Amino acid sequence: MKKTFLIIGIVLGLNPLFGQEEDIDLTVDNSWLKAGITAGVPVSDAGDVSSFALGLDxxxxxxxxxxxxxxxxxxxxNYFGKDNYDDFGIVPLAGFIRYYFTPDGLFFGSDLGYGFLTGVDDNEGGLYINPQIGYHNRDWNIYAYYQNTFAENDVDIQAVGIGATYNIRFK
Known part of the structure; x- marks a missing residue:
């Protein structure tokens, strides 16, 4: 129940950002796709059953x-299983917000959404958060992250790692 109130609170808190009455004009200078990879070390519950996490962003x-x-x-x-455990994965579906201090330099932000689990029986997923801090320029983002999926049955899937994305501009 606490998670439901948290999500509702965040959505209502961010509502003024989306209540703009002006038309949004997507240009090469304000809109793009980011595609990249992540690598991390599972911690807590996930660290007991997985040795490494590798992902696409x-x-x-x-x-x-x-x-x-x-x-x-x-x-x-993808969380690579260790010992007698199988690999499993998370497919996040999230909104994100980022604050850029300067056109090139430090940024921080976070993802918030739902993480769908794959390769796990009796658990579909749960609340997904992914705070990040990193460096960016016009083409690249390099960042450190902490990722946590508060899955069903009191399972927290956590990882700490690094990532890099390339900005693909709309033309």
Missing amino acids: LRGQYLFNPNLGIGVATGYN
């Missing part, structure tokens, strides 16, 4: 201004 971003970007994020994160 795909995002669509729109900049409201030079400092604030929002968008949607998805991809696939």
Whole structure:
């Protein structure tokens, strides 16, 4: 129940960002796809059954201004099983927000959504969060992240790692 209230609170808190009455004009300077990879070390519950996490990251971003970007994020994160455990994965479906301090330099942001589990019996997934801090320029984003999926049956799937995405501009 706490997770439901958290999601509702965040959606209502971000509502003014999406309540703009002006037309949104997508250009090469304010909108693009981000495609890249992530690599991480599973921690907590996930660290007991997995030794390494490798993923694909795909995002669509729109900049409201030079400092604030929002968008949607998805991809696939594979957790490689260790000992007698099988591999499993997470397919996130999330919204994200990023704050860029300067046109080139430090940024921070976070994803919030739902993580769908693959390769796991009796557990469909749960609340997905992915805070990030990193460096960006016009073409690349390099970042550190902490990823947590609060899955059903009190299972938290967590990883700490690094990622890199390339900006594919709309033309």
